[in-house]
Amino acid sequence: MSKFEVPVGPQHPALKEPESFTFVVDGEHIVEVRPRIGYNHRGIEKAAESRTYIQNLYLMERICGICSVAHTTCYAQNVEYLYEKEIPPRAEYIRVIINELNRIHSHLLWLGVAGHEIGFDTLFMYVWRDREHVMDIIEAMTGNRVNYAINTIGGVRRDLTGEAIAKARKVLDILEERTKYYRRVAAAEPSLISRVKGIGILKPSDAVRLCAVGPTLRASAIKSDVRKDDPYSAYEEIPFNAVSYDMCDVFSRVLVRVDETLEAINIIRYCLDHLPNGPVRVKLPRNPPAGEAVSKVEAPRGEDIHYVRSDGTERPARYKVRAPTLGNIPAVCDMLTSKADCNVNIGDIPIVLASIDPCFSCTDRAIKFVDPRKQKEWIWSHEQLERYARRKANP
Amino acid sequence: MKLGVVKWARTKSPWLVHFNTGACNACDIEVLAALTPRYDLERFGAILRGSPRHGDVLVVTGPVTRQVKDRIVRIHEQMPEPKFVVAVGSCSSSGGVFRGCYNVYPGLDSVVPVDAYIGGCPPKPEAIINGVAALLAKIRSG
Amino acid sequence: MSVPPEKYLAEEIKRVFGDRALELKTPRKRRLFVTVGPSDYKEFMKYLAETMRITHISTMTGFDAGGKIEVMPHLFGLGVELTVRTSVPKDKPELESVTDIYPGAVLYEREVHDLLGVIFKGHPDLSRLILPEEWPEGVYPLRKDYKAQQSEPVRKG
Numbered sequence: 184m185s186k187f188e189v190p191v192g193p194q195h196p197a198l199k200e201p202e203s204f205t206f207v208v209d210g211e212h213i214v215e216v217r218p219r220i221g222y223n224h225r226g227i228e229k230a231a232e233s234r235t236y237i238q239n240l241y242l243m244e245r246i247c248g249i250c251s252v253a254h255t256t257c258y259a260q261n262v263e264y265l266y267e268k269e270i271p272p273r274a275e276y277i278r279v280i281i282n283e284l285n286r287i288h289s290h291l292l293w294l295g296v297a298g299h300e301i302g303f304d305t306l307f308m309y310v311w312r313d314r315e316h317v318m319d320i321i322e323a324m325t326g327n328r329v330n331y332a333i334n335t336i337g338g339v340r341r342d343l344t345g346e347a348i349a350k351a352r353k354v355l356d357i358l359e360e361r362t363k364y365y366r367r368v369a370a371a372e373p374s375l376i377s378r379v380k381g382i383g384i385l386k387p388s389d390a391v392r393l394c395a396v397g398p399t400l401r402a403s404a405i406k407s408d409v410r411k412d413d414p415y416s417a418y419e420e421i422p423f424n425a426v427s428y429d430m431c432d433v434f435s436r437v438l439v440r441v442d443e444t445l446e447a448i449n450i451i452r453y454c455l456d457h458l459p460n461g462p463v464r465v466k467l468p469r470n471p472p473a474g475e476a477v478s479k480v481e482a483p484r485g486e487d488i489h490y491v492r493s494d495g496t497e498r499p500a501r502y503k504v505r506a507p508t509l510g511n512i513p514a515v516c517d518m519l520t521s522k523a524d525c526n527v528n529i530g531d532i533p534i535v536l537a538s539i540d541p542c543f544s545c546t547d548r549a550i551k552f553v554d555p556r557k558q559k560e561w562i563w564s565h566e567q568l569e570r571y572a573r574r575k576a577n578p
Numbered sequence: 579m580k581l582g583v584v585k586w587a588r589t590k591s592p593w594l595v596h597f598n599t600g601a602c603n604a605c606d607i608e609v610l611a612a613l614t615p616r617y618d619l620e621r622f623g624a625i626l627r628g629s630p631r632h633g634d635v636l637v638v639t640g641p642v643t644r645q646v647k648d649r650i651v652r653i654h655e656q657m658p659e660p661k662f663v664v665a666v667g668s669c670s671s672s673g674g675v676f677r678g679c680y681n682v683y684p685g686l687d688s689v690v691p692v693d694a695y696i697g698g699c700p701p702k703p704e705a706i707i708n709g710v711a712a713l714l715a716k717i718r719s720g
Numbered sequence: 721m722s723v724p725p726e727k728y729l730a731e732e733i734k735r736v737f738g739d740r741a742l743e744l745k746t747p748r749k750r751r752l753f754v755t756v757g758p759s760d761y762k763e764f765m766k767y768l769a770e771t772m773r774i775t776h777i778s779t780m781t782g783f784d785a786g787g788k789i790e791v792m793p794h795l796f797g798l799g800v801e802l803t804v805r806t807s808v809p810k811d812k813p814e815l816e817s818v819t820d821i822y823p824g825a826v827l828y829e830r831e832v833h834d835l836l837g838v839i840f841k842g843h844p845d846l847s848r849l850i851l852p853e854e855w856p857e858g859v860y861p862l863r864k865d866y867k868a869q870q871s872e873p874v875r876k877g
Contacts, residue, residue, distance in 0.1 A: 218827070221850040222645050223600035226679035228835075229861055229868050245675050248604025248700065264748060292607065311614040318611075329604045329700050394777050394824025407776075413750055413801055477751060477794060477801050479778070488778040488794060490803070505779030505828070512827055542603055549649075566629070644852040644871055651874070673870065680861055680868040681852070688873030 205551040206519070206529070213527045216516040220509070223542070231502035236262055236336060236471065239502065244330050246506060247542055249292065252285045253482030254504070255334040257489045260415060261478035262336045265471035265493050272459040274338035275417040280351075280454045281325065281333050282416070282480070283447040287358065288317040289483035290440040290447075293540045294365060297437065300537045301378045302573050306368075313361045316354045323347040338464030348455055359448050366441045378576060379433040383518045383535035384525055386431060395514035396507050397485020398443065399539045401427040402435035409481035416480075423450050433538040440540075470497050482507050484540050511539040530575030533568055583660045583717065591623045592714060595633035595657070599650050600682070601640025604700040605667035609637060612703040619703075622711045630656045635710070639700075641669040641682040642689050654690045662693040662713060666706060671695045725799035726752045729772070736767065743805075752802045761806040762816045765793070769821045774798060780828040782836040784864045789813050789836055793825065808838060817843040835862040 203222065207215040227246060231239050243258040244251045256278055263270060291314040298306030318328045324347045325331035333339050369375065385395065390403040400407055408425035410418040426442040428435040473495035479488045485507035492501040518535050521527045527535075532550070550568055553560050563571070598606050612619040613626055620626075627633065630653045642650060654663065663686070668674035670686040677684055686692050696709035723731075726746045733741050733754060741764075743755040756764045768774045774797025783790040788807040795802045808815050817840035819826045829840040830849040837860040840846065848855070860866060 217845075219849070221643075221848075221852065223598075223602065223640070223643060224645070224681055224850045225600060225641060225643060225676045226681045226861060226868060227676075229866075230676070230679045233868070242675055245602045245604065245699070248602040248607065251604070267748070308614060311611065312616060315611070315614070315616050328702060329608060391775055392823050394775075394822070412799065413796070474747070475753070475803075476747070477803055479796075479801065486778060490779075490781045490792070490794065492783060501781070501783045503779070503781040509827060510778070510824075513824060644854075647871075647874070678868065678870050680866075680870065683871045684873060688875060691875070 203550065205553060206532070207553045207555065208529060209554065209556055211526075211528045211530075212521045213519050213529065213532075214521060216519045218512050218516060220512070228502055228504065231499055233498065235469075235497045236499065239499070240334065240336070241332065243504070244332065246504060248329055249289050249542065250285065250482040250484060250487070250506070251330050252281050252333060253480050253487050254489075254506070255332075256282055256416065257478045257480040257482075257487050259334040259336050260480070261476050261489045261491045262471055263467075264476035264478060265474050265491060266336075266467050267472075268337070268465065268467060270338045270465055271462045272417070273342075273461045274463045276454045276458050277339045277343060277463060278334065279417045279421065280343070280451050281321070281331060281339075283450045283454075284317055284321050284324075286447045286483045287444050288314055288321070289540075290444045291317065291362075293440060293483075293537075294437070297534070297537050300533050300569070300572075301375060302576065303375065310365065313358065316358055316361075320347070320351045320354050323350050335464060337467045338462070340464070342463045343458070348458075351451070352455060355448050355452060359445065362441060362444050362448070366438075366445070369437050369441055376434060378534065379437060379538075380430075381432055381434075382531050383433045383436075383538050384431050385514055385518050387429075389517050390431075390514060393513040393517055394510060395485075396510040397481070397483070397540075398436055398439040399485065399511045399514055401425065402439045403431045404429035409479050409486050413479055415478070417454070421450055421453055423453075433534055436538045436540075470495055484508055485510060506542075508539070508541045511541070515539045515541075528575070529568075530572040533565075533572045591625055592634035592662075593627040593632055594619075594624050594635045594637050594710070595630050595653075596626060596637045596639075597630075597650060597653060599638060599640035599646045599670065599686070600643035601667070601669060605639035605669070605698075608700045608703050609639065609666060609706055612706050617703040617707060619707050619710070622707060622714070624710055624714065630654075631658070633657050634661060635713070636661065636663045636690075637666055637710070638663065638670050638686055639666045641673050641676040641679075642686055644681050644683075647683060647689055650686075651690060660717075662717070663690055664694045664696060664710060664713060665692045666696045666709075667701060668697055668699045671697055674699060724749060726750055729798055729800050729802065730754075732772070736771075737764065740764075750799060750801055752800050753805065754802065755805040758806050758808055758815060761804075762818065762821075764804065765818045766821055768795060768797075768802070768804075772798065774800075774802065775822075777822045777824045777828065780825065780832050782832040782838060782862065784810070784836065784862065786810075786864075789838055791815055791832060791838060793818070793822075793828070813838045814841055815839070816841050819843055836860050837863070 205217040243254045246254045295307040295310035322328050325333045385403045387404045406427040411425045471493050475492045488505050490503040494500040665671050665686040673684040676682045694713040730744045740760045745753040776796045778794045781792040790807045792805045833846050834849050
């Protein structure tokens, strides 16, 4: 059936690198999905045990360069829970502003990448050009575009200048207009909708059963958001909506992220209008008290959870991180498995994988296919799979 | 530098191949940003393409994890001569913040030869373009 | 005056499990830590899922505490972030899997197995998740006796 069986060629015989996913197929249809991750397993949790709490701030930021500040916020909070210390309100508001800017940049990044997966490279270029506005505000506020180093234990390291705030207000207006434009395109462009509607179905009951998180969960009608369910930082004081849609498909996930971008713009405006006066950090002793704590934040990809165990010394006894994407792997395997009422095809893989917003490196890996009936096995690079998917979509 | 390489470099736009060896994505998004209209890497005569078989310059991010080591070595082997390798970011330059961790190598040059290092965590798109352009200028001038 | 959710849940657990809930801590709002023995663990998780309808598992932390390894599922429900703690002896680190009650735990148990060597009895697939294929058997990086060493260079830099 599929003319594109590229057998494991001469460049692969010594392929010790395991595939990120193995798909068991029957012709075009996917019957089973087996995940295997670990490409960017760097041993962070072990490293955290031999670094001080302050040094770990810089390590945590680099768990994921896209969600960066979500991890440092979660980490700083966690350690602050150990001290049982509240940080100054102005610091909480600044954390929210930077976290929401991070959400906007991440969702726009994703929108561009998703556009590329569907074959809309122009969308990618437009969105990433608009995203540069966000990078500008972030750089004006924190001094850097990608890894911000804004958080410290006890608050934030920099205050917002009047100049940065004025710039932000202007840019937010532009961003809002551009995002509304993308919202209209997403809701009305037939060639885009046909590629994402009805694809990658995740039923609400499965989303809950498999413990999905973030926009993936909220696009399956479950209105669960850490900022509402377990409010942290200043979120309890800030009026905003948790966005949810009920179509349970890739289209639903597109709409959730675009609307969350619009909500984020409003949250930032509220924070700028209500920014409390006062200091931006409180000085804390070098060693936190012995104890343990759990901290959660709503990163752009979903619930990020950290656990810390302190033995009273300057290094953590244990630091555990579960980044959001891992929480969605069982759900994406379910989305990619054919069921009685719904077949899933090989050509759907790139867009469905992209729809959970995984870290690039999770998807930029070899993918293995096994067809037991035809007794065939083959391995494709992600690029080969993308090309196949595009050919299938535009015959 | 051999005359053949200089002539080659002056007569074509080098094809860049990007590969992530376990990076956190920070460098990768800045490499991609370098392609977008604001920075426009392509006006320096370099094109980002997918396949290593046609690649001239391998642009690598990330601390090389054990899982990808064989693949990056193989990709490097698949590239035809003349070929050049650019290590983007602190992680590929030296292991960066992950130096000393189990499961990573201490920098890309412990696995394949490297021609240029672009430091930063991550380096800004301007720095990436600067590094790639400087490498190309060096090759072209012999 | 309403009872904070973590206090309510703590009271319910005490009522149903009595002394088998070895330790109950509510260090801050919406946080509850409960310790149970390994023989009560599965029953306790079943109670949380089926009676209290706490269905979301966020992750599982494993911790090398010397002679024993602690296994801590982190759950969320009823407005409470609940951490359950149980422990198994390091020389026989076996615990019942809860993947039949919490299907979402399937990768988290696999991760604790990969990095700390706990065997979850009844887990559908405890193959390697995170460590490379060639990682030696029986070497668990998150155990305290493992000294992290970066990989040996393949060539001189």
